[in-house]
Amino acid sequence: MKLPNRFSTVPVIGMLRRLFVLRLYAIAGQLLVILGVNYGLHIALPLLPMLAVIALSGLLNLVTWVRLRQPWPATALEFMAHLLVDVMALTVLLFYSGGSTNPFVSLYLLPIIIAAITLPALYAWGLTLASVAAYSLLLLFYLPLNMPHNAMAFNLHVVGMWINFIVSAVLIAFFVSRMAASIRSRDQALAQARENNLRDEQIVALGSLAAGAAHELSTPLATMAVVTGELQREYGGNPALADSLQILRQQVAVCKTILTQLTTEGGATRAEGGRLQAVDTYLDELVERWQLMRPSVRLNTQWHGVRQAPQIVADATLDQALLNLFNNAADSGSARVDLVADWHSSTLNLEILDRGTGFDQAAMQRAGEVFFTTRQAQGGLGLGLFLANATLERLGGSVRMLPRDGGGARVVVSLPLQDKTGC
Secondary structure (H helix, E strand, C coil): CCCCCCCCCCCHHHHHHHHHHHHHHHHHHHHHHHHHHHHHCCCCCCHHHHHHHHHHHHHHHHHHHHHHCCCCCCCHHHHHHHHHHHHHHHHHHHHCCCHHHCHHHHHHHHHHHHHHHHCCHHHHHHHHHHHHHHHHHHHHCCCCCCCCCHHHHHHHHHHHHHHHHHHHHHHHHHHHHHHHHHHHHHHHHHHHHHHHHHHHHHHHHHHHHHHHHHHHHHHHHHHHHHHHHHHHHHCCCCHHHHHHHHHHHHHHHHHHHHHHHHHHHCCHHHHCCCEEEEHHHHHHHHHHHHHHHCCCCEEEEEEEECCCCCEEEECHHHHHHHHHHHHHHHCCCCCEEEEEEEECCCEEEEEEEECCCCCCHHHHHHCCCCCCCCCCCCCCCCCHHHHHHHHHHHCCCEEEEEECCCCCEEEEEEEECECCCCC
16 A cells, blocks of 8 residues: 655655754753753652663664765655654653653654644554554553652642643744744745746747747748838839838848748757857847847947956847847837846846836736736737746746836846856
C-alpha cells in the first residue's frame, strides 16, 4: 500500500532541520530537569538508564546532523520515524520518573501537533495512536518517584505542570509556527508556479495564433506592396503624395520583414542561446530599427555606463519585448519619448519615459495581464505589455510601471548582462 505524500507542498528537509534543533533543546532541558530534581530537590532518580536514553537521543541527533548534509531528499516516512523515536525516548524517561503522574507527560502533545501540521493524515493518526498507547501503558507500568510528604508532592506537581506549560507554549509558538510559515511559503511558491504555467499556456496559444496570422497576412501585404509601388510610379510628380506613399511603402516593408522573421526564426534564436552583442551597440541598432517603424515620434536617447560596454544576450524575443514597450510609450499620446539607459558589468537598467496619460493605480496593478489595455479606444489588444513582461522575466529581468514626475509614465526595465569573457 502506497501512503499518500503531501510533501510536494511541505519542505521536508526544512522540517527535519527544525526537528534537529528542537531535539537539541529537548536534550538540554531533560538534562537540566533530571539533574535539578535529583540533586536540587533530592528526589532520587535512576540516573543511569535515564542518562543513557538522553545519550542515545544525542547520538540520534548526531546522525541527523550528518544526514542533513547529504544531498538526497527527505521523505514523509523518514520524518515520521524521527518523531516515533522521540516519542519512545519520552516514554522511557517518563517510565523511570513516575509514569502518567509526571507533570511532563503532556509533552506527548508536541510531536502530535508537529505531525498534524507537517505529515499526511495517515501518518499523523499513526503517531497519535502510538502516543495514546504509550500514555495508556504508563498508567499501569512505571517506577514511582520517592516523593516527600503529600503537601510538598502536590506543590511540586503543580510547579512541574506550570513549567511544562511554559515549555510547551514556547516550543509551539516558536517551532510549530515556523513550520506553518514554511508550509505557507511553499504554498505561495506553488501558486506562483501555477500562475506561471497558465501564463506560459497563454503565450503558447498566442504563438499559434501569431503563426496563423503571419501566414494569412503575407498575401494582403504583398498586394499592398505592389499597389503602393504602382501608385508611386503614377503619382511621382506630386511631392506631398509621393512622400506619403514612400512612408506607406516603408511601413509595408517593415511589416513584411517582421512576418518573415516570425515565420523563419520562430524560436530558433533562443534555442541556439541568442547572440552576444555589446549593450550600447544593441540599443543603437534597436532604436534605429524602431525609428523606421515610428518615424513621426520625437526620440531622445541617453546612454550611460561603463566603457567598454558589457555584452547582452540578444534574440528576437527580447527585441520584440523592448519594441512593444517603445510602442506603448509612443501610443500613449506623448509627442516625445525619452530612453535613458544605464549599465554596469552585470545589469542594464533602461527607462522608457513619456508624457502621455500615464498609469492610474488600477492600471499599475493589472499591468502585464493578458488582454488588459488602457487603449481600448485606439484598438489596443492588451498583448504588448503582457508579452514583454513574460519575455523579460524568462530572460531573468523585470519590468516596472511607475508614474513619471510631472505627468506621464516611467517604465523601468532591468536585464542581466555578461562580462567581456561571456561569464
